[in-house]
Amino acid sequence: MRSLTLAEARERAALLTVTSYAVELDLDQGAEVFGSHTTVRFACSTPGADSWVDLKARTVETVSLNGVDLDPADVVDGRLPLTGLEADNELVVAATMAYSHDGQGLHRATDPADQRDYVYGHLFLDAAPSVYACFDQPDLKAPYDVVVRAPLEWTVIGNGAATRTAPGTWRLATTKPLATYFVTVCAGPYVSVHDEHDGIPLGLHARASLREPLERHAAEIFDVTKRSFDYFHGLFGIRYPFGEYHQVFVPEFNAGAMENPGCVTFRDQYLYRGSATRDELLTRANTVSHEMSHMWFGDLVTMKWWDDLWLNESFAEYMSHRCLVDATEYADAWVDSSIVRKVWGYGAERSPSTHPVAGVEALDAQSALQNFDGISYAKGAAALRQLIAHVGDDQFIAGVRAYLTDKSYANGTLADFLGAIESASGTDLAAWSRAWLLTADRDTLSVRLEEQGGVIDSAVAVRETPADRPADRPHTFDVAGWTDGLEVARVTTTVTAPETRLDGLQGAPEPAVVVPNASDLTWARVRLSDRTLTALPSQLALVPDQQARAVVWSALIDGVHGATVSPDAFLDVVEAAWPHETNSSILTRVSAYSEHRIVPYFVPRPGQATALARLAASGRALLDTAPSGSTESLAAARLVAGASDDEALLRAWADGDSLPDGLQDDGDFRWIVVRNLAARGLIDVAGVESYRAKDDTLQGGLNALMCRASLPDPVAKGWAWEQLTGRHGRSNYEMVHLARGFWSAPDDALVADYVPRYFTDVPAMAEWVGEDALSRVVLVAFPKVFTEQTADLSARTLERDDLTPAVRRSLVDADAELREALASRATFGAAV
Structure with a gap:
């Protein structure tokens, strides 16, 4: 199938405004296919112009545009041409779609524990047309009305509150404007646990064979959910806008989770069947909070094109860790980030495929998917921590609030976000953005010590920038040292040059172990001295600072x-x-x-x-x-x-x-x-x-x-x-x-x-x-x-x-x- 190009997306967005989708899915046609009936209403700024709708069907039964039948055979390479558009248009498509088994589109899985089938929708990045006919790009948002027909014993969950209107028929409440890739339907004999918080109905759902771990873990998951709601409501100053909040643990999920508004899907391995370590519970809590933060970053305000994917993921990565530290028992969430998320991100940075956090113009949708990695997540989050150090936390949050308010239910760009932070802080971020967001690779940080008689005579923080990707990144971080478990030195500095004197270390005893970036505040390769490397077997376990x-x-x-x-x-x-x-x-x-x-x-x-x-x-x-x-x-x-x-x-x-x-x-x-x-x-x-x-x-x-x-x-x-x-x-x-x-x-x-x-x-x-x-x-x-x-x-x-x-x-x-x-x-x- 052809991948949508940036040029095509811009042209179509300039021409069309989508006003509504009405989607009917018939999931009671057996294990291989399902029925899809879509009515999409849209305006055209240039009557008489031509465009196309995206459609990846097994078969297309009927198509009509403004009451005129079109030939289903006109669908070529996943696109149906639309010619002679009017100012206001109605497109109706009836098709038969295929269930997937690769985690994309509408995925269907059989649980061997009881031979029951489960369905869920995962429409990221460009799988929506395999479920319903649509204008599949993130800046053509619209509200949805969804009706689902399913086997009698199935439950249906989706973006809007689900109501059973007849045996086997479910209607979902009309949604707020959504990007196409956020639409989901989860259907099957799911078992559920329900709760409520601050007027928001909550639901947890899983396969019937996972009832015991679902019920065993429900209290913990609900607690993190409620604390995250309270934290983000207070931080962003905007209430959760999407009605009910369901979290569905689904089988054979490609990612950790997906932030579908009102119906977040998670890999069901998060419902640990056996014993779980504390860090596994922390990981799940972080994922719960991460996906919730997307309700604002990504769902309420959506990137205009895939090259601003970091506006989703970097923010969710940062905000979830911040929330866990400030509002839950997982106060060591940044430690987990250091040994899990940043190790992943540093691996991506070492590869020839490394790329800037932002500003990489993805020429088509599938190319954008290749930058969905540890740089978009972990490095982006680290860059945000450095941005906060650069402009101040109050100013950062004020800018975030302004950005979310101004772009609610619409789309945002890097320029929009930076403009909001600049206005709130009074700081020009052009140079900062060029160094941190628009230039790939990372600096190397180390500390050069000179001592006399076991006492530090001079200390210098050394910043080495990659020769093939030079950038002038300011780093705010700390350096600390320990001997036999005793902290003998610590200093915080902001590095803006290749070498920076650390006068605060002068006169301190020379530590056995010296750790640049000890609190892991920045993104860099940390080079440990030979003396520190030699001492680690005997000294590391004695260092009391887990970070x-x-x-x-x-x-x-x-x-x-x-x-x-x-x-x-x-x-x-x-x-x-x-x-x-x-x-x-x-x-x-x-x-x-x-x-x-x-x-x-x-x-x-x-x-x-x-x-x-x-x-x-x-x-x-x-x-x-x-x-x-x-x-x-x-x-x-x-x-x-x-x-x-x-x-x-x-x-x-x-x-x-x-x-x-x-x-x-x-x-x-x-x-x-x-x-x-x-x-x-x-x-x-x-x-x-x-x-x-x-x-x-x-x-x-x-x-x-x-x-x-x-x-x-x-x-x-x-x-x-x-x-x-x-x-x-x-x-x-x-x-x-x-x-x-x-x-x-x-x-x-x-x-x-x-x-x-x-x-x-x-x-x-x-x-x-x-x-x-x-x-x-x-x-x-x-x-x-x-x-x-x-x-x-x-x-x-x-x-x-x-x-x-x-x-x-x-x-x-x-x-x-x-x-x-x-x-x-x-x-x-x-x-x-």
């Missing part, structure tokens, strides 16, 4: 990726400091990153068994001392379950024997153990299926696929590859789980033959897999055979001119990670 510890871990991860810190040195710090970590986000994320990224990517295969044994020993050390049922105990048990080679222990845990407290009925934990057994060849297909029989659910089936793909057997690998790349109607989640297991192997020889096949078979899947889903498959399925031959194949593939935008972007990022691994192995391989 500074997160910055150190992030710097270490960055250093491994940049081949300036060896994986062996990283594991030294893990062994020494990780078992003593008290922050849940640092604890769980460092262990997971060590097991799933540091070891398989940066440690050559011959050394991986020893590296995993080191991790397992660290996990065992913490497990032996952690309080029963605590986050520490759960994190430690997960690390042991995934990294240990103790067959007797693994078999006992898989069978439910001698489990740590709190994990006796935890099916998700058991799958960690089973995957380890499978990857080591200690069980076979029948063994995997026997565990699936104990957990015959959607998640159980996905984990079983991953475990079968992990089996170190040529037959198992052949089956997994064919299931992944063949046309079997596999869902987006099934493909990703097959890919996650596939490259697990005791040596490269077992999977080497599939390396060249990846570069032909996976890009070809664009013929039947949506761009959003395929972009994830491309990344996860990229060969974990780190050789120059793989790099050569990857380079040649990137020279092709037939790759879709999503495939190309994911290949660029995966190729960058491959080259990071090769550089690290070349530098440190002999030492591991």
